[in-house]
Amino acid sequence: MCGIVGLMANQPVNQALYDALTVLQHRGQDAAGMMTWHEGRFLLRKSNGLVRDVFHTRHMTRLKGNLGIGHVRYPTAGSSSEAESQPFYVNSPYGLALAHNGNLTNSDQLKQELYTSDLRHINTSSDSEVLLNVFAHELGKQGHHLTPEDIFDAVRRVHRRCRGGYAAVAMINGFGMVAFRDPQGIRPVVFGTRNTEDGQDVMIASESVALDVGGFELARDLAPGEAIFVDMRGEIHTQQCADRPILAPCIFEHVYLARPDSILDGAYVYGTRMQMGRKLGDRILREWPEQDIDVVIPIPDTSRTSALELAQHLGVTFREGFMKNRYIGRTFIMPGQTQRKKSVRQKLNAIDIEFAGKNVLLVDDSIVRGTTCKQIIQMAREAGANKVYFASAAPPVRYPNVYGIDMPVAKELIAHGRSEAEVGELIGADRIFYQDLEDLKAACREVNPQLEQFDCSVFDGEYITGDIDDNYLNALEASRSDAVKQKSGSAHSVVDLHNDVEDHD
Numbered sequence: 001m002c003g004i005v006g007l008m009a010n011q012p013v014n015q016a017l018y019d020a021l022t023v024l025q026h027r028g029q030d031a032a033g034m035m036t037w038h039e040g041r042f043l044l045r046k047s048n049g050l051v052r053d054v055f056h057t058r059h060m061t062r063l064k065g066n067l068g069i070g071h072v073r074y075p076t077a078g079s080s081s082e083a084e085s086q087p088f089y090v091n092s093p094y095g096l097a098l099a100h101n102g103n104l105t106n107s108d109q110l111k112q113e114l115y116t117s118d119l120r121h122i123n124t125s126s127d128s129e130v131l132l133n134v135f136a137h138e139l140g141k142q143g144h145h146l147t148p149e150d151i152f153d154a155v156r157r158v159h160r161r162c163r164g165g166y167a168a169v170a171m172i173n174g175f176g177m178v179a180f181r182d183p184q185g186i187r188p189v190v191f192g193t194r195n196t197e198d199g200q201d202v203m204i205a206s207e208s209v210a211l212d213v214g215g216f217e218l219a220r221d222l223a224p225g226e227a228i229f230v231d232m233r234g235e236i237h238t239q240q241c242a243d244r245p246i247l248a249p250c251i252f253e254h255v256y257l258a259r260p261d262s263i264l265d266g267a268y269v270y271g272t273r274m275q276m277g278r279k280l281g282d283r284i285l286r287e288w289p290e291q292d293i294d295v296v297i298p299i300p301d302t303s304r305t306s307a308l309e310l311a312q313h314l315g316v317t318f319r320e321g322f323m324k325n326r327y328i329g330r331t332f333i334m335p336g337q338t339q340r341k342k343s344v345r346q347k348l349n350a351i352d353i354e355f356a357g358k359n360v361l362l363v364d365d366s367i368v369r370g371t372t373c374k375q376i377i378q379m380a381r382e383a384g385a386n387k388v389y390f391a392s393a394a395p396p397v398r399y400p401n402v403y404g405i406d407m408p409v410a411k412e413l414i415a416h417g418r419s420e421a422e423v424g425e426l427i428g429a430d431r432i433f434y435q436d437l438e439d440l441k442a443a444c445r446e447v448n449p450q451l452e453q454f455d456c457s458v459f460d461g462e463y464i465t466g467d468i469d470d471n472y473l474n475a476l477e478a479s480r481s482d483a484v485k486q487k488s489g490s491a492h493s494v495v496d497l498h499n500d501v502e503d504h505d
């Protein structure tokens with residue numbers, strides 16, 4: 001769940017792209033990058049780190065031009081090396097650059113095909129480099145005078161070859177900006193416009209919050225399988241490019257990934273999280289009408305919206321019992337388990353008076369590896385709580401994700417192969433409550449009734465692309481388990497485009 005952004009404007013785009021990346025930072029904290037297009041050249045800056053650390057004034061001044069794309073990365077394939085940060089670039093055809101959110105599920109096969117049939121070389125282990133090269137190969141079949149129709153034909157062939165989750169934004173040297181969304185609409189992407197004195201600017205981004213910050217009006221989401229092409233005059237062309245598109249967005253975007261102030265597929269994430277709180281409250285009342293909860297306490301940040309609504313629904317006091325250190329990022333998307341474990345206590349501190357002698361209900365948006373809840377329950381007890389109950393606004397996470405969330409191994413998930421009560425026991429809760437999957441879907445549908453289907457694979461093990469079997473999951477485990485990642489570390493090679501006369505690092 002990286003963040004992507006693209007901007008075609010009537011003035012320099014560097015600052016606006018930077019601003020957009022800072023509000024998409026919650027989608028990836030590992031690396032950031034920006035590529036602009038100026039007078040027939042691409043200019044690139046990408047590196048490991050947060051947006052504010054990657055782009056210094058000297059980089060910003062170098063990123064000239066009125067067209068550009070940007071990326072914040074949370075690795076889900078390959079390594080966390082700088083060489084795999086994005087955007088990626090290939091020189092043929094035309095000169096192409098691409099930023100990708102998601103994960104291809106057939107990238108090994110595609111890599112093989114690219115080498116043997118398409119005569120293209122992939123230089124990293126990133127699936128995004130594979131996606132770019134498939135797009136490049138398909139685009140290369142068109143003539144030199146590229147029309148919108150040619151670009152859409154190329155995207156159509158990309159959809160026929162690629163499987164998995166992908167929302168991508170690309171620049172074609174001399175022609176414009178393109179974005180496309182996978183045929184199941186697993187990963188989100190929206191676009192919008194801004195009117196200026198010089199004409200209309202167009203922004204494409206993972207989440208609508210990026211448009212808000214730049215003063216863009218949200219036009220709409222890209223439909224599953226749809227592509228958008230913005231030509232050099234700023235004119236927008238769109239076309240459906242998939243043979244059998246269906247809308248089945250990743251429901252985990254609503255649970256955790258997206259910002260609450262974003263609107264995804266016509267649903268305000270803030271609204272879907274409020275509904276999750278209400279539904280969870282209903283379940284608690286159903287199972288335990290005589291509940292003895294004194295206070296509801298959220299685990300900052302993401303659970304706040306649903307916890308407040310849950311408390312109101314139960315008619316129980318809501319209190320902020322944990323203070324968050326605002327300088328620590330999201331722990332779940334940190335690359336290693338050691339770092340994630342250490343960060344919980346660095347990030348959250350208990351306010352004793354909210355716990356002393358009380359029966360507290362701690363609410364989180366989800367329990368994934370169990371890193372957060374185990375430590376939090378311990379902290380609540382140390383702060384003097386009488387009983388500690390735990391509620392998750394999402395159902396038990398029991399299956400790996402293969403579409404762009406780094407949960408590759410079932411046995412690393414605390415609820416895998418365990419009942420709800422067993423998880424409760426393991427994390428040390430006096431009682432545990434999970435959301436029902438049907439209630440989670442209903443929570444989203446109450447905000448947008450048109451959302452009929454979702455990818456819920458982390459909850460039900462049903463993979464919407466239909467190409468995931470045990471062999472695939474075993475191979476994924478062998479290559480991406482925490483143990484393997486720890487062993488391989490990350491190779492810090494610097495990769496940059498040396499196409500500028502000024503010095504850069």
Ligand SMILES: O=P(O)(O)OC[C@H]1O[C@H](OP(=O)(O)OP(=O)(O)O)[C@H](O)[C@@H]1O
Pocket residue numbers: 256299300301302303329330331332333364365366367368369370371372373
């Ligand atoms: O069971 P776990 O493996 O610990 O994962 C689940 C936790 O991780 C996330 O928090 P995170 O700190 O990433 O971000 P947040 O501040 O947005 O809640 C999520 O909100 C849960 O609190």
Ligand SMILES: NC(=O)CC[C@H](N)C(=O)O
Pocket residue numbers: 001002003073074075076077078084100101102103104126127128404405
């Ligand atoms: N989280 C993502 O969307 C990651 C994109 C891509 N698979 C990568 O690892 O760089």
Ligand SMILES: [Mg+2]
Pocket residue numbers: 299300301302303364365372
């Ligand atoms: Mg959290």
